[in-house]
Each structure stands twice: as C-alpha cells, then as structure tokens.
Amino acid sequence: MKWLALALLLAPVAAEAADCRDTSFEGASYTVCEVGADEDLRLFHSGPDGAYGSFRNVDLALAAEGKALGFAMNAGMYHRDLSPVGLYVEDGVERSAIVTSDGPGNFGLLPNGVFCIGETFRVIESRAFKKAKTACRHATQSGPMLVIKGKLHPKLLPGSDSRYVRNGVGVSEDGSRAVFVISNEAVNFHTFARFFRDGLGLPDALYFDGNISRLYAPSLGRHDGGFPMGPIVGTVVAKG
Template sequence: MWRLAFVLAFCGAAAFAGCRDMAFEGASYSVCEVSAADDLRLFHSGPEGALGSFSAVDQTLKPQGLRLDFAMNAGMYHRDLAPVGLYVENGAQAAPLVTRAGPGNFGLLPNGVFCIGKTLRVIETLAFEAAEPKCRYATQSGPMLVIGGKLHPKFLADSDSLNIRNGVGVSADGNRAVFVISNDPVNFYAFARLFRDGLGLPDALYFDGSISRLYDHDSGRHDAGFPMGPMVGVVVAR
C-alpha cells in the first residue's frame, strides 16, 4: 500500500522537487522526478572539450545566472569520454545512432534512447530509427530495462551480477521522467522491476553501472569519481 501511495504522490508533482530515498524489495534507491515543464538538459562538452563532472557543468551555467538543481550521468562513453551511441545536445547531433548488437551492456539489445522534446520519452532504438522523433536533447544507452510494460527478455531474477546502477523511466503520457540510482548493488532484473512495479513506469532505460553518480543541490549530495561522458540535469536560476 505504501508503494501505491508513493507512486500517487509522484503523479501529482508539477515540477522538480528534489530527490528522495525509496526502499523496494529489500534495496535502497534514490529517486528524482522531473516534469516535462522543467528545464531538463543534456551536457557533454565545453570550449575546452568534455566537461567530465557536475562541477564543470555548474561552472558553465554560472555566467548565465543559472545552476544545476539535479544531475546524473546519462549514457555510456568511450575512453575519451565521447558518447557510445546517439547524442543530441540543443538540437545538434554530436554522435550517430548505433543499431547493431555489440559487446557490453550497451549492445545487449534491445537498447534505447532517452529523448527530451515537448515530452519526455524512452524509445527502443529501432523504433526511434523508424519514427525519427524530434528531440532537442537525446542520449542512447542500453539495455532497455522496461519496454512497453515488459522487462527486458534477457534479465534473470537470480542473476548474481550485482552493481550500483542508474537509469531513467518515463510515464505513459510523457509528462514525467524518473531518474533512479541504486544505493545498494542490484541486478538488472531487480532494477527493472523497480521502474515497472515500484514506480509504475512503462518504459525505462539503463544508463550505467559502476560509475553511476548523482548530484542533488537540495540535499547536498555530490557523488565524486572519474570523469564522465554525457550528463543530464535540471537547470534553475541561481
């Protein structure tokens, strides 16, 4: 019953209201909901190359009188921090869509794209290629966690591949995106079930594992670590 109340509380949210912790099936998660009305952007590069950190993103916003309110790593990247798959920032495509299967989690098809446009969408890669939706920002990652209400077919409930994981799920109407990072190591099956059964979201996409990090201005949380590639964040006035 408490899970239902939690989901209903989220459904009524009109704007970003910070992050909160949530327990689901014995694991702890930090959950951050964003509205389509929020100023949600993707970040990767500045004048001197890849930004690599939440602090660097915040510094690029400072001259505009803006700051990060929330941020998270948002997709896999190569050693030089370049995006592995499709990356679109402020309408400009910096990396192309990758449709083939491949090694690692990214290539565990089906994978997908998180698209920020008039609405917020998670779209399976081949469906994205066919539809060519208009995205002001887009990042490709993988695997998909939930596709049309179904878990990725290759996930195993008893998998012993446990890790800190992060990703994003979207509501059916595209008005909400829910960003989640696990505070405990979990497998893909458990993480996907959180989005579908704990948060009631029909589509969700995996961002990454061991490098998963979160920034939340209100709580003071600022996860540090090695430089990151694509990042997603909500921008507000300072």
C-alpha cells in the same frame, strides 16, 4: 502598487530543482529524482575546453548565465575519451550517430534505447526511434532497455549475480514525467528493472550505466565525485 502587482504576476517564475527522495524496494535502497516536462531538463557534454567531465564543471558553465544545476546524473555510456557511445543530441544538434547493431557489453544487449527530451519525455527502443525519425531537443542512447511497454527486457535474469550500483531513467505513459533512479547498493538488472515497473509504475525505462553511476542532488546534500563522466543530464534553475 497596481503596476507592481502586475509586474510580479508577469515575472518569470524560477524553475524548482527536481524532486529527489530516498526510498526502498524489496529491501534495496534507491534515490529517485522526478522531473516534470515543464522543467528545463538538458543534456551536457562539452564546453569550449572539451568534455565537462563533472557536475561541478557543468554548474560553473551555467553560473556564467546566472543559472545553476538543480539536479544531475550521468546519462549514458562513453568511450575512454569521454565521447558518447551511440546517439547523442544536444540543443537539437546530433553530435554522435545512433547505433542499432548488437554487440558486446550492456549497450549491445538488444533492445537498447534512447531517452528523448522534447515537448514531453520518451524512452524509445533504438530501432523504432531510428525508423520513426523522432525529433528531440536532447537525446542520449544507452542500453539495455529495462522496461518496454510494461514488459521487462527478456534477457534480464532474476537470479543473476551481476550486481552493481546502477542508474537509469523511466518515463510516465503520458510523457509528462521523467524519473531518474540510482541504486544505493549493488543490485542486478532484473531487480533494478522491476523497481521501475512495479515500484514506480513506469511503462518504459532505460539503463544508463553501472558501477560508475553518480548523482548530484543538492536538496539531499549529495554530490557524488569520481572519475570523469561523458554525457550528463540535469535540470537548469535560476542561481540562488
């Protein structure tokens, strides 16, 4: 019995799925999924047969290892062939280079930024990220930044009529928490950014995408489908 108790004590504990919940801010509905730095959070893009394109395909790939997706979300913009727009790092390997020039569309609305998964989580403005040569186990670039050191992106307009279902990520000041958010109704950038800063108290946040935004949260019975996706972020848990 003593040896059994010791074995149970030393046995690895399976990571829990992300803490996901529905909430509201200023009358708009959101789903929030919070991940701790002690959880196995990864980026996914391609397997032997090409881009995964869906939460289901990532989950099937993990099943071969006896694991599963605990939570997932699309994690950045992508080209028609599903290749990432801007920096993309997976398992320490850079698969797409960082882009720091301005340009058309939301991605080019500088400052944009990088979500970095390392010992802790970070959301960093892209040019600062490049200058610092920040090391990340996983990283994805997107834009625009929503919140930068507690301040809203200066080009986000309170009265904008550009309203979409949107998703993004914010991080706590100490980097111990990454908070993923998807709006459950159409909102503009300014409202979305203020939810991260004023509703969730996060000093840095990055926009992932809009309109095609999707979430996999089995704890809420949610599995959004649709067109194929490029980069995907998600937690890996033991298969139940």
